[in-house]
Amino acid sequence: MSAIKFELKHICKQTGARYGVLQTPHGSIETPIFMPVGTQASVKGLSPEELKQMKAKIILSNTYHLWMRPGAELIADAGGLHKFMNWDRPILTDSGGFQVFSLSDTRRIEEEGVHFRSHIDGSKHFLSPEKAVQIQQALGSDIMMQLDECTHYPADKTYVEKSLERTTRWLERCLKQHDNPDQQALFGIIQGGMYSDLRIQSAKEIIAFDTPGIAIGGLSVGETAAEMYEMLDALQPILPPEKPHYLMGVGTPHHLFEGVLRGIDMFDCVWPTRLGRNGACVTSIGQITVRNATYAKDFSPLDPNCDCYVCQNYTRAYIRHLIKANEMFGLRLTSYHNLYYLIDLMAQIRTAIQNDSLADLYQKFISEFDSERR
Amino acid sequence: MSAIKFELKHICKQTGARYGVLQTPHGSIETPIFMPVGTQASVKGLSPEELKQMKAKIILSNTYHLWMRPGAELIADAGGLHKFMNWDRPILTDSGGFQVFSLSDTRRIEEEGVHFRSHIDGSKHFLSPEKAVQIQQALGSDIMMQLDECTHYPADKTYVEKSLERTTRWLERCLKQHDNPDQQALFGIIQGGMYSDLRIQSAKEIIAFDTPGIAIGGLSVGETAAEMYEMLDALQPILPPEKPHYLMGVGTPHHLFEGVLRGIDMFDCVWPTRLGRNGACVTSIGQITVRNATYAKDFSPLDPNCDCYVCQNYTRAYIRHLIKANEMFGLRLTSYHNLYYLIDLMAQIRTAIQNDSLADLYQKFISEFDSERR
Numbered sequence: 001m002s003a004i005k006f007e008l009k010h011i012c013k014q015t016g017a018r019y020g021v022l023q024t025p026h027g028s029i030e031t032p033i034f035m036p037v038g039t040q041a042s043v044k045g046l047s048p049e050e051l052k053q054m055k056a057k058i059i060l061s062n063t064y065h066l067w068m069r070p071g072a073e074l075i076a077d078a079g080g081l082h083k084f085m086n087w088d089r090p091i092l093t094d095s096g097g098f099q100v101f102s103l104s105d106t107r108r109i110e111e112e113g114v115h116f117r118s119h120i121d122g123s124k125h126f127l128s129p130e131k132a133v134q135i136q137q138a139l140g141s142d143i144m145m146q147l148d149e150c151t152h153y154p155a156d157k158t159y160v161e162k163s164l165e166r167t168t169r170w171l172e173r174c175l176k177q178h179d180n181p182d183q184q185a186l187f188g189i190i191q192g193g194m195y196s197d198l199r200i201q202s203a204k205e206i207i208a209f210d211t212p213g214i215a216i217g218g219l220s221v222g223e224t225a226a227e228m229y230e231m232l233d234a235l236q237p238i239l240p241p242e243k244p245h246y247l248m249g250v251g252t253p254h255h256l257f258e259g260v261l262r263g264i265d266m267f268d269c270v271w272p273t274r275l276g277r278n279g280a281c282v283t284s285i286g287q288i289t290v291r292n293a294t295y296a297k298d299f300s301p302l303d304p305n306c307d308c309y310v311c312q313n314y315t316r317a318y319i320r321h322l323i324k325a326n327e328m329f330g331l332r333l334t335s336y337h338n339l340y341y342l343i344d345l346m347a348q349i350r351t352a353i354q355n356d357s358l359a360d361l362y363q364k365f366i367s368e369f370d371s372e373r374r
Numbered sequence: 375m376s377a378i379k380f381e382l383k384h385i386c387k388q389t390g391a392r393y394g395v396l397q398t399p400h401g402s403i404e405t406p407i408f409m410p411v412g413t414q415a416s417v418k419g420l421s422p423e424e425l426k427q428m429k430a431k432i433i434l435s436n437t438y439h440l441w442m443r444p445g446a447e448l449i450a451d452a453g454g455l456h457k458f459m460n461w462d463r464p465i466l467t468d469s470g471g472f473q474v475f476s477l478s479d480t481r482r483i484e485e486e487g488v489h490f491r492s493h494i495d496g497s498k499h500f501l502s503p504e505k506a507v508q509i510q511q512a513l514g515s516d517i518m519m520q521l522d523e524c525t526h527y528p529a530d531k532t533y534v535e536k537s538l539e540r541t542t543r544w545l546e547r548c549l550k551q552h553d554n555p556d557q558q559a560l561f562g563i564i565q566g567g568m569y570s571d572l573r574i575q576s577a578k579e580i581i582a583f584d585t586p587g588i589a590i591g592g593l594s595v596g597e598t599a600a601e602m603y604e605m606l607d608a609l610q611p612i613l614p615p616e617k618p619h620y621l622m623g624v625g626t627p628h629h630l631f632e633g634v635l636r637g638i639d640m641f642d643c644v645w646p647t648r649l650g651r652n653g654a655c656v657t658s659i660g661q662i663t664v665r666n667a668t669y670a671k672d673f674s675p676l677d678p679n680c681d682c683y684v685c686q687n688y689t690r691a692y693i694r695h696l697i698k699a700n701e702m703f704g705l706r707l708t709s710y711h712n713l714y715y716l717i718d719l720m721a722q723i724r725t726a727i728q729n730d731s732l733a734d735l736y737q738k739f740i741s742e743f744d745s746e747r748r
Contacts, residue, residue: 040695040696041692041695041696041701042699042702042703044702044703045419045703045706046703047703048687065699069695069698070695070698070699074670074671077673078673078689078692084691084692085692086687296444299451313422315458317444317452317458318415318452318459318460320444321443321448322414322416325414325416325443327415327416327418327419328418328419328705328706329416329418331702332706
């Protein structure tokens with residue numbers, strides 16, 4: 001029996017977008033869902049209680065970071081990642097591949113796996129498909145990801161083709177290592193760069209392994225929105241409807257809408273917390289850089305239409321003051337609001353799908369978000 | 375009518391320590407009390423809700439910092455400091471003098487006040503007794519402090535004498551400026567360096583003004599514990615028993631006990647949050663530097679005898695990991711625990727005073743705190 005179970009509950013008559021429920025060992029989540037990122041076993045500055053208060057139902061954590069520090073064995077000794085970080089809801093872990101390719105130095109990709117040096121201390125490591133699964137098993141996440149290669153953008157077609165085929169072979173090896181499918185699910189990842197035909201080739205190869213969920217990797221890596229949507233359009237007809245579709249690393253409001261409209265069920269992105277740490281916020285009327293002098297005497301909330309803890313209790317002037325004064329609490333407040341915004345937006349999207357009115361919601365969103373400030 | 379009212383409720387038969395209740399415009403607090411410090415309108419990394427969760431009843435905020443950034447007028451425009459920072463319980467503000475003397479450059483002390491340059495941008499400012507009151511009135515704190523000079527340690531006796539006499543004259547000017555005593559209380563401050571006779575001289579001069587509370591400044595500035603206790607011993611017989619006695623800037627566990635034993639009712643200190651930001655914690659069995667490698671695989675709580683949120687939910691290993699990985703949440707957890715420890719210790723002290731058993735509690739504290747780790 002698979003560790004997770006996905007039920008497609010409703011398809012929006014207005015748009016074809018999907019509403020579903022995903023059952024995991026740590027509870028059920030409604031989809032489409034946005035997953036906050038807790039890179040190093042902590043969602044930047046926020047407590048698990050705050051994540052629950054903002055109705056976060058699942059978080060993502062990064063295998064590469066946890067492997068390098070504090071180490072997978074230590075987390076296993078702690079009783080697994082859930083217990084280590086005091087989060088009892090579902091966790092999805094990535095494979096570590098993305099960070100190995102983007103953060104570490106001196107890497108060498110072979111059929112067997114990837115040689116690299118830690119970005120922390122320069123120590124040498126080797127990540128194979130088997131190792132990626134073993135580490136994620138030690139972490140005990142609800143959903144694991146296969147080791148894949150996220151090709152750079154732009155990338156030569158010949159290289160992308162060779163790479164996606166290796167990613168397929170790596171999935172096969174991950175699945176051989178994956179001896180606890182009743183406790184942890186493993187998703188395959190579609191690659192193929194910005195080439196529709198390669199995306200389709202990769203999708204067919206990955207889908208054939210019948211993993212309980214399908215991810216789309218290698219998007220939001222520098223391409224235009226149009227290119228991203230073109231890839232999603234190519235994939236939509238062939239993604240198995242009975243499985244959750246996870247678009248990796250994507251999470252701005254527009255991309256969430258456009259992804260949901262193309263059949264995506266799961267998203268994650270560091271964007272909201274990174275934006276927050278830069279003193280900026282996403283609001284229903286567009287993005288604002290609250291650290292700017294414009295907001296020094298602005299005693300209104302970050303977002304006039306938001307009912308989150310931050311917007312109910314603090315002003316732009318106060319948050320700007322905290323950021324200018326290098327007070328940690330300022331970044332807590334901006335990160336909190338930004339995550340709340342995306343989680344709440346997704347809740348609105350789910351309701352609209354169920355009401356067959358997602359196109360209306362998107363229109364309303366655009367008219368408010370893009371009008372005043374962009 | 376005074377903005378505050380102090381009632382001495384009980385004197386510990388075992389030690390002579392005082393238990394009382396202090397009524398303020400933002401609610402009552404039991405004394406002796408430890409006040410967390412929210413230097414820049416925020417207690418480092420923590421939310422007002424967390425402060426309430428750990429039973430903080432009153433906080434201190436720094437006039438100098440708020441004056442320099444974001445400015446007293448801005449906070450007045452926001453509706454006062456309580457509203458600005460979302461804290462509806464009592465606030466005590468210092469006069470700004472201490473930071474002017476310790477942080478800023480190019481200062482010149484005159485009878486009229488202090489000329490200094492901002493530590494932020496080097497801009498020129500002048501702080502007079504009148505200005506100190508005006509700023510604190512704009513902030514709207516429950517308890518304001520007079521402008522005083524906190525003399526350096528060590529300091530020449532002739533200088534200390536001249537300085538304390540000026541501090542007395544400054545109190546007189548503060549009181550002339552203080553036109554809302556029914557809304558905000560103003561405390562006088564006893565100075566006098568490490569000279570018992572000067573301390574007594576200062577106390578007599580300050581007490582004569584009949585302010586609703588009396589503070590002792592200029593201690594915990596580098597002197598030995600024995601010197602501090604000697605000064606407190608000299609003052610104890612002449613402090614008016616019907617008024618709250620506030621020992622400024624003092625807050626390690628031993629000093630809290632020793633202060634309470636000498637009739638002190640109020641304390642504040644940045645020590646717990648500063649310690650936390652340095653990756654160290656105060657526990658019932660002594661201080662531990664949780665960022666040290668010793669704790670890498672220690673899955674026990676920070677303090678085995680603590681029932682705070684942090685100790686109930688997180689391990690030393692997790693907190694160490696967060697600190698090593700530069701995750702903000704780690705410093706939130708250490709600061710939370712450290713503040714909780716001191717607030718809870720004070721609650722135990724108040725109970726022991728009421729039960730006439732403070733000497734027993736102190737003995738127990740010492741045997742546990744000083745045995746294992748120091």
